Amino acid sequence: MQQRRDEILAKKAKLAELKRQRELRASQSAGRGSITPSELISPMPGRHTSRHDIENLINSLVGDSRSVSVSTGMNSPARRGSRPNSVLSGGELSNAATSEFQVPANAQVVTPSQPQFLSTVALKTVYECPPSPVKEVFSYSKGVQTTEEWIPPTRARAASDSDLEDTVTATPNKRLSRRERDREEELRENIRKEIEEELKAAKELVTDGTMKPSTKENFPVRALTAEELKAVTQSDDFMDFVERSTKVIEKALDEEYDILTDYTLQAANLDDDDEQSGNTGGKGRRKVREIAQFYDDRWSKKRMISSIDFSPKFPELLLASYTKNPTAPHDPDGIVQVWNMHLHDRPEFVFHAQSDILTAKFSPFHPNLIIGGAYSGQVLLWDTRSKSAPVQKTPLTGLGHTHPVYSLDIVGTQNANNIISCSTDGAVCGWSVDMLTQPQEAMTLVTPPPAKYEDLSPTCLAFPQADPTFFLVGSEEGTIYPCHRYDRAGAKAGVDARVSYKGHAAPVMSVDFHPSKGPVDLGDLVLSASLDWSVKLWKVRAPAATSAVVAAVGSAVGTESQVTPLLDFVREDVVYDAAWSPVKPGVFSLVDGAGWLELWDITVETEEPVARISPSARKDGRTMLSKSLNKVAWEPSEGKRLATGGIDGQVTVFEVGPDLGGKENLKNEEWTSVKKLVNRIEAVGVNGVTAV
Amino acid sequence: MADNSEMTDSDYINKNFDRVLGKPGVKAVLVLDRETGNVLKTGGNTELFRKESTESSKPSISNDAPSEGTTETSSADREGVIELATLVWNYVNATEQFVQDLNKEDTTHLQRLRTATQELVIITDPRFILAVAHDKKPNSG
Numbered sequence: 121m122q123q124r125r126d127e128i129l130a131k132k133a134k135l136a137e138l139k140r141q142r143e144l145r146a147s148q149s150a151g152r153g154s155i156t157p158s159e160l161i162s163p164m165p166g167r168h169t170s171r172h173d174i175e176n177l178i179n180s181l182v183g184d185s186r187s188v189s190v191s192t193g194m195n196s197p198a199r200r201g202s203r204p205n206s207v208l209s210g211g212e213l214s215n216a217a218t219s220e221f222q223v224p225a226n227a228q229v230v231t232p233s234q235p236q237f238l239s240t241v242a243l244k245t246v247y248e249c250p251p252s253p254v255k256e257v258f259s260y261s262k263g264v265q266t267t268e269e270w271i272p273p274t275r276a277r278a279a280s281d282s283d284l285e286d287t288v289t290a291t292p293n294k295r296l297s298r299r300e301r302d303r304e305e306e307l308r309e310n311i312r313k314e315i316e317e318e319l320k321a322a323k324e325l326v327t328d329g330t331m332k333p334s335t336k337e338n339f340p341v342r343a344l345t346a347e348e349l350k351a352v353t354q355s356d357d358f359m360d361f362v363e364r365s366t367k368v369i370e371k372a373l374d375e376e377y378d379i380l381t382d383y384t385l386q387a388a389n390l391d392d393d394d395e396q397s398g399n400t401g402g403k404g405r406r407k408v409r410e411i412a413q414f415y416d417d418r419w420s421k422k423r424m425i426s427s428i429d430f431s432p433k434f435p436e437l438l439l440a441s442y443t444k445n446p447t448a449p450h451d452p453d454g455i456v457q458v459w460n461m462h463l464h465d466r467p468e469f470v471f472h473a474q475s476d477i478l479t480a481k482f483s484p485f486h487p488n489l490i491i492g493g494a495y496s497g498q499v500l501l502w503d504t505r506s507k508s509a510p511v512q513k514t515p516l517t518g519l520g521h522t523h524p525v526y527s528l529d530i531v532g533t534q535n536a537n538n539i540i541s542c543s544t545d546g547a548v549c550g551w552s553v554d555m556l557t558q559p560q561e562a563m564t565l566v567t568p569p570p571a572k573y574e575d576l577s578p579t580c581l582a583f584p585q586a587d588p589t590f591f592l593v594g595s596e597e598g599t600i601y602p603c604h605r606y607d608r609a610g611a612k613a614g615v616d617a618r619v620s621y622k623g624h625a626a627p628v629m630s631v632d633f634h635p636s637k638g639p640v641d642l643g644d645l646v647l648s649a650s651l652d653w654s655v656k657l658w659k660v661r662a663p664a665a666t667s668a669v670v671a672a673v674g675s676a677v678g679t680e681s682q683v684t685p686l687l688d689f690v691r692e693d694v695v696y697d698a699a700w701s702p703v704k705p706g707v708f709s710l711v712d713g714a715g716w717l718e719l720w721d722i723t724v725e726t727e728e729p730v731a732r733i734s735p736s737a738r739k740d741g742r743t744m745l746s747k748s749l750n751k752v753a754w755e756p757s758e759g760k761r762l763a764t765g766g767i768d769g770q771v772t773v774f775e776v777g778p779d780l781g782g783k784e785n786l787k788n789e790e791w792t793s794v795k796k797l798v799n800r801i802e803a804v805g806v807n808g809v810t811a812v
Numbered sequence: 813m814a815d816n817s818e819m820t821d822s823d824y825i826n827k828n829f830d831r832v833l834g835k836p837g838v839k840a841v842l843v844l845d846r847e848t849g850n851v852l853k854t855g856g857n858t859e860l861f862r863k864e865s866t867e868s869s870k871p872s873i874s875n876d877a878p879s880e881g882t883t884e885t886s887s888a889d890r891e892g893v894i895e896l897a898t899l900v901w902n903y904v905n906a907t908e909q910f911v912q913d914l915n916k917e918d919t920t921h922l923q924r925l926r927t928a929t930q931e932l933v934i935i936t937d938p939r940f941i942l943a944v945a946h947d948k949k950p951n952s953g
Contacts, residue, residue: 305847306905313902352845353852354822357939362843365935365942366828368922372933373835373946380926418827465831 371462401717402731407777408719411761414440414459414771415738419470422447423455425765427479428753433487435757436461437468440771441480441492454494456480456502459771471502472509478526485534489553493525499541499551512556519558521547527580531588540583540605542593546576550605565593565603568617576601576615582631585643590663592621592646594628600648602663611663619661623685626652630697633660638705640791645798647708649698655710656685657722659798686801687726691718696766697752703759703783705791711764715747719780723793731780735764735772758782829855837947839930842893842900844941849901852940854893900943904936 352358399410414420423442431437437460444453454477457467475496483489490502492510497520501512514520521543528541530553538560539551550561567576578593581603589605593615600621607613629649636643646658661683694713701707706723718729734747749766760781765771778785829841833856840856904920911920923934934943 301847302905302908306909309902309905312898316898349850349852352850353825358852359825361937361940361942362825362828365937365940366832368935369832369933369942369944370835372922372924373832373838373944465835466828 367463367466367468370465371460374462374464399733399736401733402719402777402780405777405779406719406721406731408717408731408733408780409775410733410736410772411775412461412464412773413735413738414457414464414467414773415769416457416465416467419455419457419467420769421445423769424767425750425769425771426477427481428751428763428765428771429481430753430755430761430763431458431482431487432484432756433482435755437482438753438755438763438771438773439480439482439490440763440765441477442769443476443478443495454492456490456492458490458504461773469504470508473498473500473513478524479528481528481530483530483553485530485532485537486553491528491530491539491553493528493541493543495524497521497523497525497543499525499528499539499549499556501553501556514551514556514559520549520551520562521545523547527578529581529583529591531583538588540581540591542578542581544577544579544596546578548578548581548593548603548605561605563605563614565601565615567595568601568615568620579627579629580631582633582646584633584660585636587663592631592633592660594624594631594648594650596627598622598624598626598628598650598652600624600628600631600646600658602660604663608663616663619681619683621648621658621660621683621685623656623658623688624648624650624652624654626650626694629695630699632699632708634700634705635702637703638791639788640705640795642705642791642794642798645700645794647698647700649695649710651694651696653691653694655689655691655695655698657687657689658683658685659802686798687722689720689726696748696750699752699754699762701759701781702754702756703786704781705794706797707780709752709754709762711749711752711766713748715749715766717749717752717762717764717774719776721780722797723790726797731776733774735770738768738770754781825853829853832944835946838944839947840945842897842941842943844897844901844943846904846937846939846941849897851893851897856945900934900941904934904941908936 401408420442422445425440426443427441429439431439437458439456439458441456442454445451452472453475454473456471456473456477458469458471460468471490471492473492473494475494475498477492477494477500480490480492483491488504490504492500492502494500496516497514498516499514499520500510502508503511521541523543523545525541525543528539530537530539532538537553539553540548541551542548542565546565548563548565549559552560565576565578566574576593577596579596580594581591583591589608591603591605592600593603594600600623602616602619602621604611604613604616611618627650629651630647632647634642634645634647644660644662646660647655648658649655689710691710691712692714693716695710696713698708698710701709704721706721708720708722710718710720712718715734716732717734719731720726721730724730735749737746746768747766749764751766752762752764755761755763758781761773761775762781763771763773776782832838832841838856841854842851843853844850845852904923907923908920911918919938920936923932923936925932925934930945930947932943932945934941
């Protein structure tokens with residue numbers, strides 16, 4: 121009993137001793153836990169004496185941990201030594217631990233780069249990072265992990281392969297890893313090929329279905345299930361690929377010239393592409409030949425063409441804008457299709473808008489941009505690098521246009537250009553291409569004073585080549601007005617009240633300035649087309665000179681001077697569009713409501729067109745009221761091709777003979793003869809022309 | 813476009829294939845997965861890629877799912893398609909290897925292969941392969 125009591129007492133004493141020690145330690149560690157700055161700067165002397173040892177320890181530990189982490193990956197003292205925060209948590213407070221704890225605290229003062237050890241240790245916790253080769257990884261991933269969750273074996277292996285590849289060669293190159301995979305597949309492929317050869321050999325002996333399963337089994341990789349196939353074939357990637365690749369294929373197949381043509385073979389088939397075949401008009405050197413027609417069942421159906429423009433950068437591209445398809449309420453109302461001369465059956469691009477597109481144009485300053493005007497009054501901007509939706513559009517607010525925009529243009533220079541748009545309520549807005557949220561400039565055109573109504577309804581506008589601040593608008597009443605964008609000497613911004621070009625009795629459908637690229641400046645000649653069955657040629661007064669002219673002619677009392685046309689080309693139907701040739705000074709083309717495209721050369725003949733042609737009808741197209749042509753456009757660089765389109769939604773491209781287009785045989789006399797003609801008419805008057 | 817559902821998407825793809833198939837001289841179209849060589853789509857008379865097979869299959873666009881119930885295409889046809897796919901795939905990979913041997917940074921985009929009887933146009937992409945076989949134009953050597 122006594123012995124037992126002694127034992128208990130001894131134990132109690134021991135416990136008390138332990139308790140005291142623990143308290144001591146606790147107080148020590150608490151003091152350390154909240155290290156005061158002074159302590160940091162001047163540590164306790166006892167510690168100070170052992171600093172040298174400590175630094176040695178650090179070095180040894182650091183050296184250890186570096187070498188160890190690579191080789192084994194598990195070294196607890198090294199780890200604890202550089203994880204100072206974890207020490208306070210556990211009851212593993214031994215003397216060694218405290219000294220180790222102290223080490224980093226001191227070391228942080230001594231060497232500020234201490235935190236780097238954190239990262240090296242973090243790396244160390246990756247157990248399966250042996251420098252041993254591939255096989256160990258395989259056994260690990262295969263044997264252990266598959267029970268837990270299913271990872272596609274090929275992908276996992278490929279991933280670990282590439283990982284290894286990356287770590288070993290230290291080049292994280294995707295191509296390399298892909299090639300690695302390809303090589304692997306190639307190996308598989310070789311095996312498969314060998315088997316296949318065997319099978320073929322077997323096939324010659326026995327031709328029954330026994331080899332079927334084995335062939336299937338060895339087919340490149342595993343076969344896809346229906347679901348997987350569906351997933352792949354409906355992915356965006358697949359769509360994009362099909363879209364792109366079929367375009368390329370079609371271009372390859374549409375290519376007319378065969379580079380392997382052997383002219384030494386019999387020439388029997390050579391003459392099938394005769395000059396007489398196809399749709400042609402005109403004769404000899406003024407021949408017009410139809411070379412392409414563009415129509416897409418999906419997008420062109422039941423739509424009308426509202427404008428056509430050739431790309432200034434890529435002569436093989438042209439755009440056509442379309443009105444809505446009344447039978448397809450779920451399709452976008454307005455579309456713009458970009459057609460490629462080398463891609464016959466489908467558009468290169470299709471762009472959408474929520475409202476009918478009434479006019480569209482390639483930006484002359486940026487080959488990727490297309491601008492358009494909509495029935496809703498919006499001005500839209502598309503980018504061929506982006507998807508079909510407009511990249512920018514003006515908001516449907518009172519800031520811009522609230523009426524249909526039938527005409528717009530981009531004017532200025534490469535570095536400073538504006539979109540100028542006009543709507544049928546007379547509003548003219550200038551927009552920055554970068555920001556369509558609000559117009560940079562805005563004005564409302566009004567009919568100058570003598571008129572009964574102030575309202576002016578512009579249907580088209582045109583800028584001269586030389587001056588981006590002056591333009592003409594054709595109006596619904598038939599008069600063409602000169603307008604200024606800004607106030608200038610003698611004229612305010614807006615319609616110039618002193619001059620107007622009266623002559624048309626019906627809405628003006630187009631106004632076109634002469635492209636004055638030649639030895640003689642003909643930039644003041646303007647063609648206008650109107651629903652009054654005529655095209656008129658005008659000589660426009662220079663905007664700066666108008667004040668002088670008015671002073672001279674209008675007897676300085678502010679009376680309006682009316683200008684009459686130089687020439688009047690009367691046709692048998694409404695004329696929807698007329699356009700100067702971009703290269704030949706005397707040549708222009710017009711399209712009418714009867715479906716005729718006419719080519720005129722005023723240096724040759726002013727009474728009759730020199731050539732006329734009608735686009736061949738679509739096979740499944742309507743026969744009634746489908747021929748009318750709305751727009752005509754020349755290809756600007758060569759001037760050899762022109763495109764037209766109208767009610768039936770089909771774009772037709774024609775090529776003209778050497779006397780009507782092309783830059784080969786341009787003569788300076790053509791400019792001078794146009795100039796002479798104009799001078800003669802001005803001198804003699806309009807007799808014999810308008811008297812018809 | 814907003815109202816494009818999945819169906820119209822695949823319709824659109826089929827339409828593109830139909831249009832290619834409708835070109836004069838085009839005999840067959842084949843789309844493969846670049847990595848695995850799986851047949852994603854066939855169109856036209858794929859038998860015509862190769863001369864040796866004599867039986868003719870009807871020209872049709874079909875999503876070739878090997879595990880799908882194959883009612884319209886017989887298994888012999890499928891095997892022919894698979895064999896053909898293997899040939900095309902091997903050819904493409906060999907070419908790719910050749911191109912990469914010439915220049916590591918380079919990659920194949922378009923291959924036109926003219927034989928005495930036909931022309932193969934193969935477009936390669938990091939993910940897919942499209943091969944078209946068509947008759948060569950008359951009067952070419």
